[in-house]
Amino acid sequence: MDYRVVRSNAEREGSCYHEFVKGRWNGTHWSEGSLFVDDDPFDLLVHMFIRHFKAFDRTGPNEIPRPAGLEIVNDLRKAAAWLSMGRFEDAASIIGGLPVPIKGEPHDVVGNAAEISDMMNDLASTLEEWYLVEDAVTVLGI
Numbered sequence: 001m002d003y004r005v006v007r008s009n010a011e012r013e014g015s016c017y018h019e020f021v022k023g024r025w026n027g028t029h030w031s032e033g034s035l036f037v038d039d040d041p042f043d044l045l046v047h048m049f050i051r052h053f054k055a056f057d058r059t060g061p062n063e064i065p066r067p068a069g070l071e072i073v074n075d076l077r078k079a080a081a082w083l084s085m086g087r088f089e090d091a092a093s094i095i096g097g098l099p100v101p102i103k104g105e106p107h108d109v110v111g112n113a114a115e116i117s118d119m120m121n122d123l124a125s126t127l128e129e130w131y132l133v134e135d136a137v138t139v140l141g142i
Contacts, residue, residue, distance in 0.1 A: 001038070001040055001041060001112070002038050002041065003041050003112055003115035003116050003118070003119045004115070004118070004119055004122070005035050005036070005037060005119055005122040005123050005126070006035065006036040006037070006038075007035060007036075008032070009030050009032065011036075012030075012036055015142070016038060016039040016040075016142050017036040017037060017038055017039065017142065018036070018037050018039065018042050018058075018139055018140065018141060018142060019031070019034045019035070019036055019139070019140040020034060020035040020036070020037070020123070020126075020127070020137060020138070020139055020140075021034050021137065021138040021139075021140065022034075022130045022134055022137060023130070023134040023136060023137065023138070024063060024136055024138060025061050025063065025138040025140065029140065035123065035126055037119070037123065039142050041116070041119060042058075044095055044109075044116060045076070045095075045120070045123075046058060046096075047095060047096025048072050048075040048076060048079070048094065048095065048096065049062070049064070049072055049139065050096075051071075051075070051096065052064075052068040052069075052071040052072050052075070053068045053069075053072070056139075057141060058141045058142070059141040059142065060140075060141050061138055061139075061140050061141070062138060062139045062140075062141070063136045063137075063138050064136060064137050064138070064139060065135060065136050066131050066134070066135050066136065069127060069131050069136070069137050070128070070131055072127070073124045073127050073128050073131070075094050076120040076121070076123055076124035076127075077120070077121065077124050078094050079091045079094040079095050079117075079120055080116075080117040080118075080120035080121045080124070081117075082094065083109070083113045083114075083116055083117040083120070084113065084114065084117040086113065088109060088110065088113075091109075
């Protein structure tokens, strides 16, 4: 499984990605400058988005305002820190539940904790930068 934030269309393998757009969406998909997270790893993130943006829709455009977005950034950083320390129960409390089992398929959270933590930190860093200059970030579903 690809636990990374993809930063260009050339790196995407297929079209099952959630696209993160700086600011408000202009109606164009697969824009240069967007970030992309594969749908399967997004399973580990989705509850953090729903917790702070109740109207989040995995299939549609979601314009997430700065206050909610910064709460999501905080959750991403906390979950990443807990995962990097091997504190899976603490991470699960932020993530909103880890897939069972946490070892083995579908995610092998234990075996991939470093990669998952890196993905969360990478996404959090970019979203935080975008929220410094934008009042919203748009997440496009698959």
